[in-house]
Amino acid sequence: MGESMDIFTLSFWAISIILFVISITKDKKKTIIAMKKSKSMMKNMIGEILGIIFLIGLVLTFIPPETIKAFLGSSKSPLVTIISALAGSVTLVPAFVAFPLVGSLVDAGASIVPAVAFLTTLTMVGVVTFPLEKKKFGFKFALLRNALSFVFAIAIALVMGVIL
C-alpha cells in the first residue's frame, strides 16, 4: 500500500527548506533557539503519533474497507447514516481508497447520504487522534471540534441527499 511522495508533498518540502534557509541566514541565533523548542515539541508528540499509526493498522484489520462498503450500501435509513458517520470517525482510510470505494457504491445506485456522512467524518472527526488533540489543545477544544464536525457531517450528508 506504499505511496511515493506526490507533487504536493514535494513542493511542501521545497517551500519549507527555502523558508528555513532564509530564516537561518536572516537570524541564526533565533533560528537555533526555535529549533531547540520545536525539537522538544516533536519529541513530546512522536510516541503518541506512533501509537496512533499502529492503532489505525489495528482498526483497519478489524473494520476493513470492504466491511464498511457493504454497510454503507445496505440502506438509507437514518440509523445507517449515523453508523456510517461513526465508522468514518474511528477509521482513517486513505483518500485514494475511500473515494473509489464510495464512487463504486454510488454508481451501483446506493444512497449518497450515508456515503457523504462517512466521507466527511473520515477527515474531520478523529477518534484515534483525540488523545493527542486533547493533550495539545485541551479537552474542551478537542471535544467541541470533533462533536461539531460530526454534527456538520450529518447535516451536509442530509442536505446533499436532497440536492443531488
Place this chain on the structure above:
Amino acid sequence: MKINKLMRKNKTLIFVAFVYIVLFILNPEKATKAISNSTYYLVEMIMIMPVVYLLTVVLDALIPKEAIIKGFGSDSGLKGNILALFLGSISAGPIYAAFPISKMLLDKGASLGNVVIVLSSWAVVKLPMLANEAKFLGVKFMAIRWAFTVIAIFIMGYVFNRYLRTEDIPSE
C-alpha cells in the same frame, strides 16, 4: 521516576503495544496484517513530519508575533478566516501534522476560531484529495461537498471564538 514520566507521556503507544502483544499470542495472522496495514501511515509520517518541524521553526523564528496577530488575531475578521482557510488548504499530511503548527499559531496570538479553521481545512481541503473525489464521484458532487464543508468550518470558527477562551488551552 523517569520511566514513570515516559509512560505517562506515551499512554496511547503503551496501550497499543499491549494490544499487539495479546493479538500476536491469540491470532498472529491478524497481528501481522495490522502491522502491514500500519506501514502506509508510517511512511506518510516519515515523509511529512520533518517538514512540519521545519515549518514550526520558521514560523517561530521568522514571523514576528505582530504579523500573526494582524493576520490571524481576533481582530483579523473575515480576511483572517480566509487566510486561515488558505494556509490549511495548501498544506499536506494528516491532521496530527497540523497540531504543532496550529499550536504555534495560537501561542503567537492567532484567534481560536482561526486555529480551528487551519486545523479543519488541513484535514479536509486538499487539492489532490479534491481531484480524486472529482474523478470518482464527479465534479458536481465534489464541489457541493467542498462548499458545504467550508461553510461548516467557518461556522465552527465563529463558535470557537464565541464559546472558548484561550485559558481553556493547556500550555506546553
